[in-house]
Amino acid sequence: MELVVTKNFGNPQSWTLESYRKAGGYQALEKVLNEMTPEDVSELVKESGLSGRGGAFFPTGLKWQFVRSDPKTPRYVVINGDESEPGTYVNRYSLELDPHLMLEGMLIAAYACNATLGYVYIRGEYGLAHERTQAAIREAYEAGYLGQNIMGKEGFSFEVTFRRGAGAYIVGEETALFNSLEGKRGNPRYKPPFPTNVGVWGLPTAINNVETLSAAPAIIENGTEWFQNLGHGEATGTKMYCLSGRVAKPGVHELPLGTTARELIYDYGGGVLDGRPLKGFKPGGASSAALGPEHLDAALEPRSMAALGTIMGTGGVVVYDDTVCMVDAAYRDALFFEEESCGFCIPCREGAPNLVQICERIMHGQGTLDDLDLLEDLGASMMASFCGLGQFAHQPVRGAVRAFRDEFEAHIRDRHCEAGVCQFANNGRLA
Amino acid sequence: MAIHAGAPRRSTLAPGDHAKLDDLRARLADLKDEPGATLEALYAAQAVFSYVPPEAVTMIAEELRLPESEVFGVLTFYTMFHRKPSAKYVLRVCRDLSCHISGAPAVLKALNDELGTRVSEVTEDGLFETESVSCLGLCDLQPAVMVNLEQHGPLDAEKARGLLADLRAREA
Ligand SMILES: Cc1cc2nc3c(=O)[nH]c(=O)nc-3n(C[C@H](O)[C@H](O)[C@H](O)COP(=O)(O)O)c2cc1C
Ligand code: SF4
Ligand code: FES
Numbered sequence: 001m002e003l004v005v006t007k008n009f010g011n012p013q014s015w016t017l018e019s020y021r022k023a024g025g026y027q028a029l030e031k032v033l034n035e036m037t038p039e040d041v042s043e044l045v046k047e048s049g050l051s052g053r054g055g056a057f058f059p060t061g062l063k064w065q066f067v068r069s070d071p072k073t074p075r076y077v078v079i080n081g082d083e084s085e086p087g088t089y090v091n092r093y094s095l096e097l098d099p100h101l102m103l104e105g106m107l108i109a110a111y112a113c114n115a116t117l118g119y120v121y122i123r124g125e126y127g128l129a130h131e132r133t134q135a136a137i138r139e140a141y142e143a144g145y146l147g148q149n150i151m152g153k154e155g156f157s158f159e160v161t162f163r164r165g166a167g168a169y170i171v172g173e174e175t176a177l178f179n180s181l182e183g184k185r186g187n188p189r190y191k192p193p194f195p196t197n198v199g200v201w202g203l204p205t206a207i208n209n210v211e212t213l214s215a216a217p218a219i220i221e222n223g224t225e226w227f228q229n230l231g232h233g234e235a236t237g238t239k240m241y242c243l244s245g246r247v248a249k250p251g252v253h254e255l256p257l258g259t260t261a262r263e264l265i266y267d268y269g270g271g272v273l274d275g276r277p278l279k280g281f282k283p284g285g286a287s288s289a290a291l292g293p294e295h296l297d298a299a300l301e302p303r304s305m306a307a308l309g310t311i312m313g314t315g316g317v318v319v320y321d322d323t324v325c326m327v328d329a330a331y332r333d334a335l336f337f338e339e340e341s342c343g344f345c346i347p348c349r350e351g352a353p354n355l356v357q358i359c360e361r362i363m364h365g366q367g368t369l370d371d372l373d374l375l376e377d378l379g380a381s382m383m384a385s386f387c388g389l390g391q392f393a394h395q396p397v398r399g400a401v402r403a404f405r406d407e408f409e410a411h412i413r414d415r416h417c418e419a420g421v422c423q424f425a426n427n428g429r430l431a
Numbered sequence: 432m433a434i435h436a437g438a439p440r441r442s443t444l445a446p447g448d449h450a451k452l453d454d455l456r457a458r459l460a461d462l463k464d465e466p467g468a469t470l471e472a473l474y475a476a477q478a479v480f481s482y483v484p485p486e487a488v489t490m491i492a493e494e495l496r497l498p499e500s501e502v503f504g505v506l507t508f509y510t511m512f513h514r515k516p517s518a519k520y521v522l523r524v525c526r527d528l529s530c531h532i533s534g535a536p537a538v539l540k541a542l543n544d545e546l547g548t549r550v551s552e553v554t555e556d557g558l559f560e561t562e563s564v565s566c567l568g569l570c571d572l573q574p575a576v577m578v579n580l581e582q583h584g585p586l587d588a589e590k591a592r593g594l595l596a597d598l599r600a601r602e603a
Contacts, residue, residue: 086527086566124511125523125567127580166470167510169565183469184501185508201466244529244570251571286528286566316570324532332528339565342508 002230004238005214006254009097015132017139020100026145028217029107033153036220038068041112045216048224049236054080054172054209055284055313057302060216063206066196067113070204075115077106077158078181078200078207081122081129082165082172085285086336088316090240091210093252095122095129098214099136103160105213107145108220110158113206117159119181124166134162169340173387174199174207176342187344188387211240232258235301243269245318246276258301265296265319276321280403284313286333287392289399290320310399311392325421326407330400331359337393348390351382355397362408365415365424372401372408443484443515455479455487459494469495469505473512482513510564518553518560520598523577527566534587535574539563541588542576545595558602559595 013019020026032041046061067075079102083091094102106118120137122129137160140146148157163181165171171180175189178200199205215237219227228236235258244250248270255264261281265271272278282290283300289310291298298304305312320329334355343349358375361367379394401408410416415424458475462468472495476487483506492499506512524530524539539550542561546554553560569575572584576594583594 083568084566087529087570088566089568089570092568123568124509125577125580128582130580163470164474165509166474166512167564168508180470181467183467183495183497183505185504242571244573245532250529250573282528318529318570320532329528329532332526332531336527336565 001238001256002226003254004218004227004230005094005101005211005240006098006252007218008101009093014097015099015136017100017136017143020098024221025100025217026104026151028220029104029111029145030151032108032111032220033151033156038112038114039065041108041220042068044224045112045219048219048227049231050212050215050219050227051236052209053211053215053239053315055085055287055311057312060208060212061112063196063208064109064112066194067115067204067206070197072197072204073114074117074203075113076200076203076205077110077113077115077118078174078177078205079106079118079120079210079213080172080174080177080207081120081126081133081210082169082177083126083210083314084123084169084172084340085287085314085316086333087244087282087318088242088285088314089244090242090252090315092126092129093240094210094214095126095133097132099129099133100140101214101217102210103136103140103145105208105216106160107150107158108216109206109208109213111156113204115204115206116157117161119161119163119200121163121165121171121177121181123171124164126164130162130164137162168342169336170342170387170389173389176387177207178205185342187342188389190386230256232256232299232301234258234303235299239300239315241268241300241315241317243317243319245282246273246321246324247271247319248273258299258304260297260299261291261317262296264300264317269319272319272321276323279320279322279324279326281320282316282318282396283310285316286336286396287311287388288313289395290318290326290329290403292403309402310395323419323421325363325417325419326400326404327359327362327411327417328419328421330397331356331363333396334359334393337389341389341393345386345390347382348385348387348393351378351385351390352393354378355394359397362411363417363422365411365422367408367412369409369412371412372405375401442486443482444480444486445516448480448484451479452486452490455490456494459491463494469497469502470509473502473506473509477512477517481517481519482515516553516557519558520560520578522559522561523564523567524561525565525567525569525573525575526563529566529570530574533573533585537588538574538576538586538591541591542595545592559598 042064051057171186176186180186302312338352575584
């Protein structure tokens with residue numbers, strides 16, 4: 001299969017400008033600057049079907065058109081490299097192995113948006129990514145791909161500032177990221193207005209995920225039909241999926257968007273670790289609810305995942321085998337959201353610790369069947385949360401109850417943990 | 432703007448550290464006029480002191496012309512900033528799902544046992560502390576540990592002890 005966003009990963013010193021140029025780098029930008037108008041670019045990207053790889057799958061070309069249509073200036077392009085969704089590490093690979101591809105995509109976006117300023121924001125823990133991306137920005141300035149009159153194009157100028165986070169999952173939410181860029185606490189902002197009109201510093205902003213922008217150069221070079229045909233069924237393009245958990249070979253695989261979980265786990269991941277039975281899998285990060293093995297043939301793309309009551313999310317697939325207790329797994333997700341809740345709104349700040357406590361009760365043999373209903377009610381109240389974190393935080397726990405109810409009931413009724421993770425003493429207290 | 436009105440915050444600076452405030456002021460000169468540079472300013476303070484003492488918060492507020500409460504608010508929001516002296520090697524052990532089901536608890540235990548410390552407690556020689564943290568984006572290295580910003584994994588109890596031995600050898 002043809003690769004879009006990982007095609008350069010195997011090249012020696014792939015992160016350097018020299019290597020990137022050797023692989024044909026910055027030719028798409030040249031084509032854009034010489035042959036296309038900003039309208040042409042956003043139309044082409046719209047037609048290609050490219051949509052946001054950060055997990056929301058918003059049409060990318062449309063976003064760029066919205067930004068360009070807002071009369072306020074300066075306009076911004078922001079790269080979201082905050083990647084912190086548990087089970088997800090695809091952006092890390094791109095940032096470490098091919099930062100120029102993302103920068104070229106950013107410049108194409110800047111041209112389409114009539115934007116003149118940009119930020120690259122990378123989570124604080126990605127030290128190697130910081131080094132390589134900063135080096136790539138320096139190289140791009142020296143070679144005239146950044147700065148004034150880029151590649152000799154009169155009037156096309158773009159300045160980029162590098163920024164790093166300092167440990168906070170919520171900052172991946174776009175409006176929280178703007179606050180962080182402005183040097184503030186990373187609480188989200190109310191939407192609308194949307195970032196396309198009121199983004200960083202209150203100005204029109206195209207914020208895109210690393211992988212989304214990395215796909216743009218190939219679309220310019222190979223056309224929309226090529227890109228569309230890379231996906232399975234109605235899904236267009238490719239996705240960087242990544243595997244972790246109880247899988248034989250964890251790793252990143254760029255595959256057609258809409259690849260089945262079975263193909264990903266068995267053909268690319270070598271199956272379940274030690275050949276054990278598969279208990280289930282998570283399609284895309286902590287925010288996604290786990291599915292049982294009966295759904296292995298479902299396509300990992302937004303629509304089919306939504307039909308199963310979960311989300312495609314980040315494509316960070318986590319594999320469960322029979323050594324994993326689903327109550328414990330749900331508890332881990334709950335703990336994550338409790339820790340990462342920014343505390344700004346009540347449904348999430350209060351709801352997330354409640355999820356944790358209910359899971360703990362069940363794991364300690366002190367849960368009741370009413371607790372399972374309580375989780376549903378709690379989830380419904382958390383839907384009133386201010387941002388996506390709280391709106392999704394309860395989904396993995398409720399999803400686990402839905403798909404693995406027997407296991408929850410065995411903990412409650414029989415104080416029995418099939419996987420042997422939860423140890424109950426005779427009186428129901430944790431041993 | 433004072434954070435605790437009427438009750439000045441107690442200094443945490445070691446006697447020898449007061450001179451380092453000049454070093455911080457010099458580092459802040461570059462950031463003064465850059466809009467939104469609060470996080471970078473806090474990183475600068477942490478680079479100087481290994482943590483962000485109250486005096487640094489005051490200085491950042493003055494130099495960046497921000498309310499002290501805002502700087503303090505940013506400091507407390509992000510988990511990578513320390514408010515007490517941190518170890519030379521901060522060992523961040525991931526506690527999230529993929530690492531958890533791949534043996535992270537045994538790795539954390541081995542590190543703490545070997546160091547004789549609990550999470551977030553610095554060893555007496557000032558070299559090590561463990562932290563139990565959210566997903567590091569190193570899930571392919573499950574269970575993963577970051578030593579400052581250096582990536583390590585997959586680890587088990589034995590490899591975790593080996594990692595400590597390597598770090599100690601660097602110091603020898
Ligand atoms: C809690 C939360 C965390 C998020 N984290 C990220 C992230 O780490 N990276 C990312 O690209 N998008 C993240 N998003 C989605 C962004 O808000 C936004 O939709 C995305 O950056 C837009 O870029 P795209 O259209 O290219 O996907 C997050 C959203 C929420 C609600
Ligand atoms: S939902 Fe959670 S993360 Fe989002 S604003 Fe509310 S408290 Fe903060
Ligand atoms: S779950 Fe441990 S690094 Fe992602």
